[in-house]
Structures are given as structure tokens and as C-alpha cells.
Amino acid sequence: MRKPALLLVLWSALSGGALAATVPVSVDLDLDRRALSPDIFGVSGWPNFQQVAYPLVRWGGNSTTRYNWQADVHNTAGDWFFMNIPDGDGTPAASSFEAGIGAALAADAHPLVTLTTIGYIAKPVQQKRWGFSRIKYGPQLQDECSYFGNDPPTWCTADAGNGLCNPAQNQTQFCNSSGVIVNNDPLDTSDVATPQTMRNWVGHLQQTFGSAANGGVRNYALDNEPMLWNSTHRDVHPQPLTYDEIWQRTVAYASAVKAQDPAAQVFGPVTWGYCDLFGSAADNCVDGSDREAHEGKPFVKWYLGKVCEYQAQNGVRLVDVLDLHYYPQGQGVVDFSDPPNGSETATVSARRLRSLKELYDANWESESWVADLGNDPTWHYSRPNLIPRVRAWIDEECPGTRLAITEYNWGADNGASSALAQAEALAIFAREGVDAAARWVMPDSGSLVERAFRLYLDYDGQGSRVQGFSTRAISSDVDALGAYAVHAPGQRVMILLFNKATTSTTANLDLGTSLAGPWKLYRFSGTSDLAQVASGNINGSTIAVSNMPARSANLLVLPDADVIFADGFEP
Template sequence: MRLHNAIKALILISVTLQMPLLYAQSATFKINTSLEKKSISPLIYGYNAYADGTNRTGWNNQGGLAALQSLNLASRRLGGNSMTSFNWENGVTNSGDDWCNSSNAAVSAATGAGDPSQTSGLAYYTPGAGLINFHDQSLTLNTYSLLQLPAAGKLPKDIINLYPPATCKGSDLWQSAAGPSNIDTARWLDIVNDKPTTVDALSTSPSLADNVVYIDEELNFLIQQYGNAANSRGIKGYELDNEPDLWHHWADVNNGSGTHYNLYPNLTTVGDVFQRNIALATTVKRMDATAQTYGPALSGYLGLFSLWAVWDGVQSHQPADWANYNVEPFATNNTGDRYRYNGMTLANAYLSSMKQASQTANQRLLDVFSFHYYPQASYTPIDRVQAARSLWDANYVEPTWITQTGNGFTDGRGLQIVPKLKQAIADFYPDTKLAITEYDFGGRDDISGAIAQADALGIFGKQGLYLATYFGDAEGFIASGFKIFRNYDGNKSVFPEISVQAISSNNANGAVYAAVSAADPNTLHIIAINRLVTSLSSSFQITNPTSFKTAQVWGVSGTSTAITARTGVSNIASNKFSYRLPASSVMHFVLTP
């Protein structure tokens, strides 16, 4: 989940420079349907269930069933800070520093499981009620379910304050009576991945009195309910907890010491996070060898860099064992090129650790490397429309502390997060897939939100991501950004599944993405983005065996979130045509012979 920049920054002052778009108002888009052909994973069109700010529950979340169906998405994640402490046995979660450290019914209620019982002791909900609601909704929507499992070590036992005040920062409500500590240890339960055979067989009606929550029992419950991941109804993927870099770090003077410092009382170390991921992945694969595992779900660049780093005004503080990992081959893969991974050393160490553990276990323990992306420069429309370029573009140097010379990260170079992580995967654990399980560029109520969202989806497909799940309100202009790919004509017509080469002569002005379908290779889809607040003169030059004659066009621009049919193209000659893209717009062209 998005936190204040000060938590994620190595320095106290984050520099944000305003970069006026003083660019020539034109761009040439070149498309070659024979080059750079690759499959686009449909799972990049996904969202985080119940991750909105409106307190709507069940189907009402994200605007309701009809709204979700109109987005025509392909994946859903149940994850976030509250899932780190979700007790599947009775539906209780602890919100940590996000919400007064209160134990409440936030996750279960949000899924539509209703209000918690006040008369059944600890049995606030039947076992797995929230999980069943989540996955049943996924089945209705025909989407892939990614479910986050807990790994930090403790879970809440009961509900202490169901509705803590909105102004709760600094007012911890974990314990019911005043005392010297915020932590009432009697209300924590231990997580045990594998239930001992000396206890009892795995049960779908777990004991609420044994002070233990078994993860293999949770997995068994879901498998008994839906079958394993190979089954058409089964849950396909499990994420190995969430943002361990923010569980508990050195106290930051402005933003505290992490999200779950009560649940995880010691400062987080690299080795402990790795071992918890390995142990949980081993349990998942033992219970369901067909399920996919995702990890480590780091919160952003600083997590990829060193798990966590906090500047106290005098010096930097990092995990106690960071020196064991900030070494070769993790730093540069023995190449001496300190920018080979743009400083994302922790990612390399994690991949290497998971590979070694997989070799020992004689099975792959990590299927998908996952991380979160909340751009540091997307708080104004000017920055927002450029922000997604940090995911790939070497020529885009975002105006933030990460790229600032002298801070020890990219030193004036573009971030290129996705290509750098793909290089890390190739070097340290080949064939691992890549996912962004939380991201948000903002702009729900502004056309810049549609531009950033569409740009991100185009990048995900072009760069070969396996899964991406947006975190926030999938409404307004965010919905427009999804629909331009997944329902551009109101009939759930989609951008097709085979990406082809598409190059913009000026990425600061506009972006371009192109794809064809195996079922209809003679139809070409192009999505063109105008980042400028003025119209953009664009020239399209297409290399393709078939000569295209006409193009239908749909787009979103201005102040309306509606995607509407626009003036088409009827004068395509030699596979070339010109089109003036409206100011601040996203256009979907469908070209036919």
C-alpha cells in the first residue's frame, strides 16, 4: 500500500522538479508486425479486490458487479497490509499502523461476509468466509485469483475495536486497557506453516482455542472447497505475504517504524524475510504443486534496493545483516557495472536465495517475482502522464530522489525498473515470471489518470509482465484506461494477445502500442497516447504483409470518462497515414485491409 515518501526515501528531502513539456508537438509511430512478437499475458489486466477508499463491501466495492464486468479484467488479488495479519479461522485482521493497530473485521466485511458476530465468542465468522466470498466473486467474473498468505509470524485472536476513530495515528487501540505496552500478547496467535502429525489431521473446522493458526490447514480448506490450482475452480496463485520491507524498520522521525511493528516486534532482517518466504513457499507446493507462488511483494524501489533504509538526519540505517547481501555477485553479477541493476541488489539476492532453496527442494519454489510500484513523481498531471516511463525508458529520468546524482541509486540515469528486473531474473533465477501486484499512478478524476493507466498497461504487455493488479478505485478515468484495452467499443472487444514492434519517435510527446490476434492476423490494433495538453500531429508508418485500407477509432480525452467512437481513417495508402491526436488523449485504432 502507498505510504508517505519519507518512509521509502533514503534521504529526508525528496526533490520533485517540475519539467515543463517544451517538446515539438509531433510524433512518428512506426509499427512492424513481424518484429518483437510476443504473447501478452491477459493477467496484466487485473486489480486488487476491495482496495478502494469508499468502505463499500462485496459487489458494491469498485462500483458494483456491472461496473466490474464492464472492465472485463482477467485477474484479482486479495492482498495488502491487512492480509499480513488475516486470521482465516475467524475472519479477524489487525490493521497495524494503517488503522490504530486495531484488530477488526476489515477484510471479512469488505469481501461481503457481513458484520461480525457479537455473540459467538471468537467465532466472528465461519472459517474462510472472506476467502470464499473473494474467490466466488472471482469465479463469477471469470478471473484468476491471487491470494496473499501470512508469513510474518503472528495473527490476531479477537476483535478489540471494530470501528476505531478516523484520526487514529498515534492512538493505538490494540489492547483494551491502558498499560505500559501497546502489545497485549495474549491476543496474538502463532503462525505454523505445517500442522504436526502428532496433533490432529487437517480440519476444515479449526480449533479457535489452540492459540495456533496452521497455514497448511488454510490451504487444505480452500482445496477441499474448490480443488487445487489445476482444477478450473481452484485458486491459481498464492503470494508470500506483503511488503516485508515495511513490517518493522528503523524508526523514521516522520512516519514511525513500519506497518506491523507490534505483530513483528524486531527490526526486519533480510535473512529472516528470505527464510519465511522459502518456508511458506515449501508449504504451498507441498499442499498444491500446481499452484503458483509469488514473492516477495516488496513495497517499491527502496525494498528492491536493500529491503529498507532510513536516514535519521546523520546516517543511514539498514537491516542488521545487509552487509551479507550487499556483495558480489548480487551487486553487479561480477561485471563491475554498478548500474547493471540500478542498485536493486536485494532483488538479486532474493532470486538467488529462492533458486538455491528450489534446487535443494528439487522443485521450483518461486514462480513469479512480485513487487509494488507507486511512482515518486505522479502527483501532478504533468508528472503523471510521464511517470510510467520509469518502468522501461532509459531516456526518462524521473525528477525524484531515486535518480538524483549523489544519492547512490541511478545517479542521473533512468530507472528502467522492468528491464533491470528482467536482467536480474535472467542472471539469478531464469524463467521466473514478473508481476506488479500493487500499483497506482493516481488521476482517477483527471484525464491524466487514463493516460497513465493506459500507458502502464501497454508497457506491461510490451515488456512481457505475467500479472499486474491495480490498487485503488478502478473507476473514473482509471476505468477508462482499462477499457481502452478491454472494452473499447462497449461490446468487450479487446486489444489482442500478440504484441508487435511499436516505436515512438518522441516518447515525451506520445506512446504507441500495437498487437495482432492469432485468430485474425490481418487486423492490426494500435493504441496511441498523446501526453501533451495540446493536440499532437502523428504519423503512422506500418510494415505489414497486408495493405490496410481503413481504420476505426475509439478514444478518451478531455473531461469525459466515456470512450467514444471518433473520426476514422479511410485514406490509408502504402500502410501510412496521419492523424491529429486530441489533447491529452488515448486512442484505439483498429486497422483492416
């Protein structure tokens, strides 16, 4: 029998009874239901799973593109003088890679392994090598030692150039009029690699850890940001990638993976950001001659069509998961050169929190250079609307494809607004139907952003997680208060509330159904660690969470409507 509505007011230890702005929130557990994938709470890097049990860990980034798995050597690419760096003792068994895979599988986490599709891997030599020798290719604007100024370390290599030259000073045939070293030899650092090379690696991982269907590695990404190879890996791939080339590489390498381990899940094409949603590296960001030669279709939309076209013709699903990278471009929102707390000015913090709407709001114009692309009537470039946009492309071109955002970042590890943005981004991923996600990079231990992950993965310190079905929750003022609901049938109802205001806020919740039993409230902010801050009992369909502190993330854990028939409920 439905109980009469009852308004319960929750006071945290921090509230002090102060007057707060009030935001109505309506919840409906029956609408917009989507199963929440735990893999959205992933990170890039090898964590201590005893500290935070991340369910997905990605091994990726520029330095993985030319990784030689047999010799345990990687190439730093354009991030650091195109240099080969040996790791471990030169064997797979001693590599940090295999140690990380083993730890992840032991913790029931899902590793996502980046395979090389560029056609080269680092030479199997246990010493540094570099792509642009100053002795071989002439003077360059910087080398590894000059990077450090007047006090270079003893380990630096003065011959390792950055591949950029001054045509007036470098009169060799290698320095072009644009000041770029050209016609270098890729074999200075790298050996040719083929799809069979990657098939052999998958086979080795099967032998070491088991097949995808038997507890081994099941997720493989088709390299890392190939549309940037002509920049990041220009010592071996100086030409910009086209629609056709990336598809040819997809067919060759994904086929090799599927032939070796049919249960493996392939992620592709691993875009770098906003531009290659719409065009290839050969195009001018969103449009160009390459796109026009492919029916004028945005690259990702075209790529999805090719995946299902191939499956219809060959009976093999080459790409199971659409893999995208996305970074908000607003000034100061993401700046890896900032100190650990990043930019937390009032202007940047507000911009950072508003930029979350780029993930889902069809009417929101990016507060960045993306707005300069214009509001084209067909594609609305200035309005990213990222997740609904690509989900619509999936529905149109290749239904059943899952969606991953395997690189993203909303600010530095110890920024208060960064941590709040991270926490809300995870709720958005759940609501909008993302299947896997990995922050770049794993947050530092004890950092504010780590709190955002703990809110979902261990909110009570006893391993309790936010899990179940994302359902409808509507805030009357999303710029002040983000509201999200997750329903674990027969167990609990979880309401996530993100106070983005710089003052305290009260949320008046209409739950749409009568609940009865104990509740608990958990919270973190820029000044307080994640902890339980209040508890009580509910007997009705409305409840108020009062005086949530400024810039705080709040999790209200309630009993499910049917939990009175179960024994021992603990929110």
C-alpha cells in the first residue's frame, strides 16, 4: 500500500541550518532505464587494486603504438624525441605490461590492450635509439640535452633531435622549407610489423593468461589516435591518414585478432578528438576532399557503416566497440602543464563544469574554438552533443555497436572543480549509455579526483558500488545542481547530486514512488574526503537534501520500494 508523501529534511554536519538555494528534482525509476556498465569507471594506467578497484584499465597512449612485446621496448614518439626506451630485462615475462595484465585479471578487472597497426615496432635492442639524429639529418631546433638548458642530465643524448629544423641553418636535403625533417629512415628506430606480428602477440597473451572466453585479455584497441600519426609518429608515418587507409588497416589487423581469438572484443578506430569525428587527417578538421570522396559522410559515421557492411558480406564483426577520445577545449579546462591542482579560478571552474554539457546537450555551444566551426544546419559543428550524436550514428549505420570513450579528462587531479566534474562525467556516461570509459590518466593516490571514482566504487569504505540501472532524474537547474538516479532492483535507489554552485544548495526530491526504510548520505568536496555525513529513515515519496556545501558531490542511498520484503537491507 502506497504511503502518504512525507518531506524529510536531511541536515549534514556541515549545514549549520544556513539558508540555501532550493532546486526541485524529479525522479522516475521506470523511465530512461539503461543498464549501467561498470566499465565506465576505468582509468589509463596500472592501479593498486587494493586501494581502488577500478573495473577497467587501459594500456594505451602514444608510447604504446610501437611497443615491441617480445623485447619490452617502447617508443616515446613526438612526446619525447621519437626515442626507443628499453624496459625490464628485455623479455615479456619481466615486463611491467604483463605484470599489470596479471594484476588486473587477478582483481577481476578488464584490461584494454593497445595493439600496433602503424606497421612498425621498436627495434629489439636494449639501448636508447632515436628517430632524428642530428649527425645524420643535420642541425635541429632542439635536442634531448638542450631541452634542459644549461644544466642537462648526464643521461641525455645530444644527438637526439626533435625533427624540426631551420632551413637557413640546415642546408641538407632532409630539411624542407617548412622547417621539418623529411625523408628520414624509419628503420633507425623501428622494424616492420605486420598483422601476423599482432596475431602472435594475442596468441602469446592467450598462452600466458588464457583466451578471452576463459578469463584472459578480451579487449584490444586498434592502436592509438591514428589520425595524429603524421604528427606524433611522423618519423615512421609522415603522411596524413585517410578514410581508406584506416579502414584497410582495420580489416587487416582486426581480422588477425579475430582469427586468433574469436571471442576478443575489438575497439576502433580510436579517434583523437573532435575533428576526426567528422574528417580524416587528410581533411581540414571537419571537412575536406577526403570526406567529399566518401559521400560527404563524417568519418566516424562512414567507419561504422563499413563495419556492418563488412559483417554482412563476410560474417565477421571486425569492430565491436566504437572507441573515441574526447577532451573539452575550453581555455584552462584541461591543461596538463598546470600544477597538480590545475586552474581553479572562478572563471575556469565555472567553464569546466558547464563544458560537461558538450557530452549530451544538443543546444549547448562549446565555449572554445569548436564554436568557430559554425552551426552548420546538418552537423551543428559548434554544438558537440557528443554521446547522443554518435549513438545516433550507431543506430543509423551499425546497430549493436557499443560505445567507449577511452581517453578524456576534465581537469587536474587536485582541483575541486575538476573532481566534481569528474564525478558528474561518470554519471553522464551512465545516463547516456556509454559502455566503457578510461580517464587519462589514473588519478594520483589520495587525490581529489580519486574521490570521484571512490564515490562509485567504494562509497562506504566497505566496497559498496553504484550499480544497477540508470533512470530518469531531472534537475530544474542543471547549471546549479546535477541530478542522476540509479536503481538496483530489490536493493537500493541511489541519487547522485552535484552542487556546482559556489554556495550551499538544497535539493527537493520527488521520487515518484513511496519508499520506506533507512537512508544514508555520502559526500565529498574540495575540502572534505568521501564520508557518510547523515542518515535517517524515509516513509514517503519526497525527501530534501539540505544545505549541500558548495562544489560538493553527494550520494543519497535509499531503500528500494520492494526492499521491505527482503531481510537485512543495508543502504
